[in-house]
Amino acid sequence: MRNDPQTTDRDVRTDGGNVSSPFEIVSEYEESRRDRYRKLYDAYVHAPVAIVWRDWRARIGFTLVLFYLLMGLVGPLLIEPTEVTEGPALVQPFENWAYPLGTDNMGRDLLSQTVHSTTTILKMITSGALFTVGFGTIVGALAGYKGGIVDTILSSITDVFINLPGFPLVMILAALLPIGGNPYMVGILLSVGAWGGLARAIRSQVLTIRHEAFVEAARGMGIPTHRIVFKEIIPHLMPYVVINLTNAARRVIFEAVALYFLAILPFKSSSLNWGVMLNQAYAKNAYLTAEALHWFLVPMIAIVGISVGLILLGQSLDRVFNPRVRARHERTAAENGGLESKKNEDDMNVNDVV
Amino acid sequence: MVNIGWRTRRIGQTVFTLWVVLTLTFALVRLLPGNPMGAMVQQLIQQGVNPARARHLVELRLSVDPNKPIPYAYLDYMGNMLQGNLGISMYYSEPVVDIIARSLPWTLFVLSWSLFISFFMGVIIGALMAYWEGSKLDVGLTSWAILMGSTPYYVLALLLLIFFAYRWGIFPTSGRQPTGVAPGFSWAYISGILRHAALPVLSMLVASGVASLGMRGNSIRVLGENYLRVARLRGLSDITISTQYVARNAVLPMYTAFLISLGEMFGGSVVLEQVFSYRGLGWYMLSATYQRDYPLMMGMFTILTVAVVLALLIADLTYSFVDPRAGGQTNETY
Numbered sequence: 013m014r015n016d017p018q019t020t021d022r023d024v025r026t027d028g029g030n031v032s033s034p035f036e037i038v039s040e041y042e043e044s045r046r047d048r049y050r051k052l053y054d055a056y057v058h059a060p061v062a063i064v065w066r067d068w069r070a071r072i073g074f075t076l077v078l079f080y081l082l083m084g085l086v087g088p089l090l091i092e093p094t095e096v097t098e099g100p101a102l103v104q105p106f107e108n109w110a111y112p113l114g115t116d117n118m119g120r121d122l123l124s125q126t127v128h129s130t131t132t133i134l135k136m137i138t139s140g141a142l143f144t145v146g147f148g149t150i151v152g153a154l155a156g157y158k159g160g161i162v163d164t165i166l167s168s169i170t171d172v173f174i175n176l177p178g179f180p181l182v183m184i185l186a187a188l189l190p191i192g193g194n195p196y197m198v199g200i201l202l203s204v205g206a207w208g209g210l211a212r213a214i215r216s217q218v219l220t221i222r223h224e225a226f227v228e229a230a231r232g233m234g235i236p237t238h239r240i241v242f243k244e245i246i247p248h249l250m251p252y253v254v255i256n257l258t259n260a261a262r263r264v265i266f267e268a269v270a271l272y273f274l275a276i277l278p279f280k281s282s283s284l285n286w287g288v289m290l291n292q293a294y295a296k297n298a299y300l301t302a303e304a305l306h307w308f309l310v311p312m313i314a315i316v317g318i319s320v321g322l323i324l325l326g327q328s329l330d331r332v333f334n335p336r337v338r339a340r341h342e343r344t345a346a347e348n349g350g351l352e353s354k355k356n357e358d359d360m361n362v363n364d365v366v
Numbered sequence: 367m368v369n370i371g372w373r374t375r376r377i378g379q380t381v382f383t384l385w386v387v388l389t390l391t392f393a394l395v396r397l398l399p400g401n402p403m404g405a406m407v408q409q410l411i412q413q414g415v416n417p418a419r420a421r422h423l424v425e426l427r428l429s430v431d432p433n434k435p436i437p438y439a440y441l442d443y444m445g446n447m448l449q450g451n452l453g454i455s456m457y458y459s460e461p462v463v464d465i466i467a468r469s470l471p472w473t474l475f476v477l478s479w480s481l482f483i484s485f486f487m488g489v490i491i492g493a494l495m496a497y498w499e500g501s502k503l504d505v506g507l508t509s510w511a512i513l514m515g516s517t518p519y520y521v522l523a524l525l526l527l528i529f530f531a532y533r534w535g536i537f538p539t540s541g542r543q544p545t546g547v548a549p550g551f552s553w554a555y556i557s558g559i560l561r562h563a564a565l566p567v568l569s570m571l572v573a574s575g576v577a578s579l580g581m582r583g584n585s586i587r588v589l590g591e592n593y594l595r596v597a598r599l600r601g602l603s604d605i606t607i608s609t610q611y612v613a614r615n616a617v618l619p620m621y622t623a624f625l626i627s628l629g630e631m632f633g634g635s636v637v638l639e640q641v642f643s644y645r646g647l648g649w650y651m652l653s654a655t656y657q658r659d660y661p662l663m664m665g666m667f668t669i670l671t672v673a674v675v676l677a678l679l680i681a682d683l684t685y686s687f688v689d690p691r692a693g694g695q696t697n698e699t700y
Contacts, residue, residue: 148371172383174626176663177674179633179653187655187663188394209626228554266518270637274652290524294641308528312521319516 045064073324080318084134087127094124105306114306117296122289122310129285130314132195133265140199140206140264141257146163147203149253153241153247155211156218163215179203179267186276193278202267203260217249251329258326262319269315286311373683380679387671392443395428396436406456406660427454427661452668453661457654464667465650470669472542473635473646476563480570480631485624487574487615492581496616499586507578514575519634523569523641527583530565537565540643566638573627580623584616593617625681629674645681 065071097119105114105122113122155166182205191197221227222245230240246253251359271277272287275295279288298304378480395403403424410420434442446453452462491511495504530537543549544558588594597607636648643649651666653659 106656128373144540165600168382171379172386173677175380175383175628175629175671176387177633177670180636180648180670183636183652183655184394184663184667187658269518270520274637274640276655290520294524299524299532302533305528308524312524315518315521316513316516319518320512323512353639 051242055137060165067328070328073321073326073328076317077325078320080130080321081134083127084130088131091124091127093128096120096123102303104303104308105310110162113145113310116289116292116307117298117304122307125284125289126286126310126314129289130281130363132283132285133268133318135195136199136202136268137264138199139196140262140268143200143203143207144260144264145210145253147255148207148256149214149246149249150241152211152214153206153218153245153249156215157222157241158237159222159321166211167215170208170215173205173208176205176208179270181205182267183271183274186271189354191277193280193283198268198271198277199264202264206260206263210260213256214249214252217252220244221245221248250256255326255329258322258329262322263317269297269311294359368699369622373623376679376682378549380675383675384672387668387675388447389440391668392440395660395664396439403660405658418657427456427662433501447668453663454663455659455662457657457659457662462662464641465662466647466669469645469647469650470673472644473632473639473648474673475559475642476566476638476646477570477631477635479563479567480573481624481628484571484577485576485620487571488577489620490583491574491578491584492614492620493613494692495578495582496585496589508582510581512571515579517572517575519569519572520637521642522572523565526565527641528569538562542644542646550597566635566642566644569638570631570634573631577623581620584619585612587599588612588615606680621685625678625685628681632670632674645661 036142098121099108099111099115099116099119101115101119102112103115103119106112107114110121111121113126115121116125151166151170153169155163180204180365185191185200185204186201189201191201227240227244230244235244269285269287269290272279272285273294275291279285284292293299293304293307293311296304298307386653389604406424406428407420411417420463450463452466454461455465458465464552474648488693495511498504527539530536538544538561542559544555544562547554547558549555557693594607594611597611635646636652638644639646639649640652647666647670651663651670654662
């Protein structure tokens with residue numbers, strides 16, 4: 013704008029020269045509070061949502077995860093917990109609308125079991141994913157940033173945990189430790205076998221940015237290590253960390269359900285979950301008869317559904333954090349002034365799921 | 367050569383891991399709040415064994431002496447372990463080592479097939495998807511791969527068991543070898559073993575879903591590289607380009623991914639062997655956990671870990687043959 017002939021008149025000096033110092037320029041536009049909020053809204057709400065919504069995989073992923081969240085949070089308020097002999101044994105699904113998904117061999121409503129177990133599983137996911145990702149990120153970032161002896165020690169510990177077969181270790185710990193049925197404790201237990209790989213990955217990411225100018229500057233200013241790691245380095249890795257949250261969540265579900273399926277963790281008959289449902293169906297030989305097939309299928313579909321949701325969500329989050337996709341959004345948003353969405357050329361870039 | 371230093375360090379790391387595992391199993395038996403060892407002694411005393419004899423029996427079976435101070439007991443335990451004395455199973459009343467020798471080959475048999483088949487399926491399907499990127503085939507296979515990646519292996523295992531074994535009777539429902547056939551190199555026996563292993567192996571195919579997505583991403587990345595354009599300009603044949611340039615560079619990260627998933631596959635064998643009543647390492651470990659048979663449980667866990675750790679070491683050391691670039695680097699490579 014400075015060199016635009018129509019607007020230069022107030023900038024021209026008596027000697028005919030232009031403004032020499034950029035510090036003397038004052039913005040022509042006053043940014044009102046509303047503008048600022050709109051920018052923040054665009055950066056943190058509109059852009060991610062718009063980017064994500066363009067992608068069919070993201071739409072399915074978000075819908076699925078939202079569905080499970082609603083089922084876990086609101087479902088228990090709407091659907092009463094089930095009891096033994098609530099209905100006839102082995103009602104088929106979609107036949108009797110008092111039991112939409114049918115009942116098990118003791119007449120317990122499978123829909124109610126599924127909904128109530130979602131709450132438990134969500135609790136496990138929350139604590140398990142937070143612990144895995146939190147611990148992995150901190151250990152990895154510290155090892156990568158500090159280097160030297162700290163790195164050697166932390167990396168050795170990480171390597172041990174990477175090499176251990178995670179599930180058998182968790183299984184033994186679950187059998188020996190007094191974990192009980194507390195879902196938060198189960199989540200934390202499951203993170204024992206999972207944080208290593210993430211710590212290793214975070215460490216190598218940190219190695220690439222530890223010599224960047226902003227980190228060097230912070231170090232030069234004498235900022236203490238923990239502040240550099242938490243305020244400078246980890247925010248740069250957030251995209252990576254958030255994507256890993258969805259993977260950690262998926263792993264927690266798989267392993268928690270497996271532990272309950274194997275009946276290694278104790279459970280009360282009042283709190284059945286997907287794993288316990290599978291366990292009881294297997295233990296009562298439900299595979300022998302065709303009438304009991306739905307008893308297996310209901311928890312299986314529940315597990316696969318949330319897992320598909322998490323995979324798709326992870327992939328679409330990858331797009332949200334991808335600077336190139338973001339830049340394209342900002343361009344189209346500036347050109348069209350809003351929600352106009354452009355068909356994506358690289359619609360199918362599935363890179364890393366694991 | 368630089369390689370030697372790296373290899374020595376990698377082997378040192380393996381030894382360190384094994385030491386940690388042995389220490390961990392000792393600590394779990396001896397120091398745990400529940401005190402499994404004390405529980406075992408109490409159990410025997412309640413069965414009418416006099417206390418001194420009970421302690422002696424427990425010492426024999428766990429190879430840990432409950433009376434000794436912890437540091438001495440620890441040294442004894444490590445000595446026993448190094449001599450291959452893993453204690454005596456409470457439930458089966460035979461040395462843990464014998465049970466392991468009986469069951470480990472079966473687990474390795476199933477796992478090597480799983481690994482082999484899911485690796486090649488993953489590579490082939492991933493390459494197909496990448497080659498016809500964006501086509502109907504790609505969308506279909508990608509959806510299939512995402513669905514496979516979202517299915518826990520035990521869910522697939524249960525479905526296979528229900529349909530292929532119980533409903534349609536194509537494969538046996540349980541066990542690891544045909545009944546009534548003498549073991550040996552007869553067709554009946556070998557085909558029987560293969561039929562028993564088929565369903566556990568097929569369950570692990572879920573791993574190929576995830577792998578094929580990885581392979582697809584790698585291939586697409588390689589397809590956009592400049593050296594492929596150069597290769598084409600040099601007039602190299604399509605076959606040379608696809609095998610020497612695309613496949614080689616896209617398969618390398620897959621190899622790494624499989625090394626990492628090895629531990630998970632070993633862990634998965636616990637659940638699979640339970641579902642199919644396949645008496646391998648995992649089956650015995652789970653049964654030991656149910657029976658609270660601590661010597662067997664810890665022995666199985668130790669051997670499972672040794673197997674995984676050694677497999678990773680071998681794979682790691684051979685990695686430089688597969689990828690010449692990896693030689694001489696640090697342990698960052700895998």
